[in-house]
Amino acid sequence: SKKQAKVSIQPQKKASEISVNDENKAPLPQPIDASVDYVASEDLKPFQDPESNIQSLVEGLDSKDWVKVCQSLNDARRFSLYHPGLLLPVLEKVMLVVEKSMKNPRSALCKTSIMAASDIFNAYGEKLLDSTDSSAFDQLLLQLLLKASQDKKFVCEEADKSLTAMVNSIAALPLLQKLRGFVNHGNLRVRAKAAVSISNSVYKMGSEEIKEFGSVTLLQMASDLLNDRLPEAREAARSIVLSVYEAFTDNEKLDTEEDWQSFCQSNLSTIQAQLMIKVVSSQ
Template sequence: SASLSENDQNQVPLPSSGDATIDYISSENLVPISDPEDKIKSLVEELESKNWTNVCESLNDVRRFALFHSSLLFPLLGKVVLVVAKTTKNPRSAVCKTCIMAASDVFNAFGDKLLDPSTSEAFDGMLLQLLLKASQDKRFVCEEADKALGSMVDSMTPLPLFQKLGAYVSHANLRVRAKAAISLSKCVSKMEGLGEMDESWLAELIKVAADLLNDRLPEARDAARSIATSMYEALTKDKEQKLEVWQSFCQSKLTPIHAISMFKIVGT
């Protein structure tokens, strides 16, 4: 499908999706828009079309704007992300998957700008949808959502993102918790200077890890161990008595039973 001209992009049947006429274009095969200044005027309206194949085309336009004309998209970013997040709930897998691909390209293009006050609320909606989609059973949607969450972590500053993800590590849905925990652990492993972090922040992080360590899903427990290991390495980096430093940190922040289980992660 990569060799097709742009006009033919909706003609390829994809049996795995259950929707017969959508071709998923990878980011590297997208091309610039020929008349972006004109196209941007109707973008939001076209995203809200009642015709789902038109919606998919418009979502691919969002991706092209993000990649090639980001300065034109930026003033509309909050509105566009809001619509994309809402459209992710579409029962058609093809629409949903194209939304998620658009989210990835938007993350890669804008990164921390999505945390600005003008887009923060729309980003929250998108994050929740991605966690929900990554938690569901349709494998090709789930894998795409995992990829998008990876792009999000790679493109954003860890600390503000941690604060966003923190809301979901205690979500009622255990799969959502696990997906949030995985993103959180990637966030933490990416952080430079974790040892110089604000004390209250580190206290919050170790409590999150301790709670996740008792989670029902193994992915959440693995993420907790990864967070603990990253924290251990950062906090004991230039210290002589590494285990003593870690033990006293755990004891000062956690209940005795939690402190023991956190200590054991690196102490064994």
């Protein structure tokens, strides 16, 4: 399951080389091929002497050489999987490098950083929210949503996997607080990807948790997305509404559809209420 990415490194051309094509000059060197391994999580091995490797990890993450940063990100993945306690003191630093690397135009570095994010989610879960500055997590989340919205298939598929790992490893209530702001994002693909993560989180929640977060808040979030341009966002919104409806009927042994109607009408605008009633009646 090791895949090799062949990445061309173009040497920087000086302005004079670009403007003058001098036949007496030696040709420019050909691009150098640098190989970066994409290593699946299950193929990563523990360190034999992890304590002595942690310092070199921090130095490697600061390297100006992107291939070295890729190797260090893979080392960070090994720490998160096998020696999570040792990585914890530098976790915030690691997350900042992961987020910065996701923004790098080099696909190999970008994909490696997304794989690192997945392993970090699986290793730490909601500890991530306690042990790092909240803006570090928010920036990482934004980058993942942007990468999942990209056209480069192998990048967006990896980002989708990472968002799934995040939803599966972080408790729904704190994660929803992080995700809720993205349903109004200016980029419609980011909205759709956020909507999918929200609906997957809500689907995991019990009726008590849904009430704790706020049924009305969830319905208001869903109502914006039900009219969104992307089918992915609309589908996620319907799933959110049905999860809230299930929680509503679960606790109240009521004449369900009628009570749902009056619940929606008394808590939402007329247009929003009509949307919620329609979603439930058409399921």
